Amino acid sequence: MEETEHKAINHRKLSKATITKRGILIFLGAVLMAVGLEIFLVPNQVIDGGIVGISIILSHLTGWKLGLFLFTLNVPFFYVGYKLIGKTFAISTLFGVTVLAISTTLLHPVPVLTHDPLLASVFGGMILGIGVGIVIRYGGSLDGTEVLAILFQKKSPFSVGEIIMFFNLFILGSAGFVFGWDRAMYSLIAYFIAFKTIDITIQGIDESKSVWIISENYYVLGEAIIARLGRGVTYLNGEGAFTGDDKKVIFCVITRLEEAKLKSIVEEIDPNAFLAVANIAEVRGGRFKKRDIH
Incomplete structure (x- = not known):
């Protein structure tokens, strides 16, 4: 594994x-x-x-x-x-x-x-x-x-x-x-x-974008985003309205120049993952600043 x-x-x-x-x-x-x-x-x-x-x-x-x-x-x-x-x-x-x-x-x-x-x-x-x-x-x-x-x-x-x-x-x-x-x-x-x-x-020129991903391979996806984009991710607990199943939701914030690469990572690891990208007018505080990629 x-x-x-x-x-x-x-x-x-x-x-x-x-x-x-x-x-x-x-x-x-x-x-x-x-x-x-x-x-x-x-x-x-x-x-x-x-x-x-x-x-x-x-x-x-x-x-x-x-x-x-x-x-x-x-x-x-x-x-x-x-x-x-x-x-x-x-x-x-x-x-x-x-x-x-x-x-x-x-x-x-x-x-x-x-x-x-x-x-x-x-x-x-x-x-x-x-x-x-x-x-x-x-x-x-x-x-x-x-x-x-x-x-x-x-x-x-x-x-x-x-x-x-x-x-x-x-x-x-x-x-x-x-x-x-x-x-x-x-x-x-x-x-x-x-x-x-x-x-x-x-379809959106704002420099920052919020990303929501629902996938069975959430841990692998989250680690890939951290390792290959240098962005921090947050795992949120969710529940399917129809099935009642517990789900993990990945949340992260990226720049628009990183959007294409993030989509490539998701497509590569889990083509069936649910992915939502939204524009953000402003980002302050937290751990939005990028980590160095070694």
């Missing part, structure tokens, strides 16, 4: 079909983001938030390729993402950012579809948001801002969402000095549309 549980807790390799599906969708998401940037936003001097926004500003000031900055500035976050979230996330992010950097370079000579900054902000923000949402939904990221915010949150009184908001307000404000204040305002429109589109694409 102990040997079986130990094998279940340890990381198992993803199937080729799962890896292929994830790779194709992350590739598609990264290309869509590149289209939103190079065909709509960048030619109209409208920027996005995060590392992408910094990359657009630096590319404009230096004349160097946007893809170079997108890749270089995200490099440190591959390692940080590996330590905070896991190997699968880091590899998925590396692949997504590489595709994004190459795609922006290849799309750079393509003629833009509109020179109207409002249309560019709306449609560029939508396409960019869909791309980012797809990548996040399938376990990766195209911007190191969220990883950076999770890291800073451990040593600050601010939430991940608040840190991201402050960071992006600074970047979007900087666009006013570089491109003009009208472009900064268009950038705010594009950022808001992208933000809401990501929300729709991944």
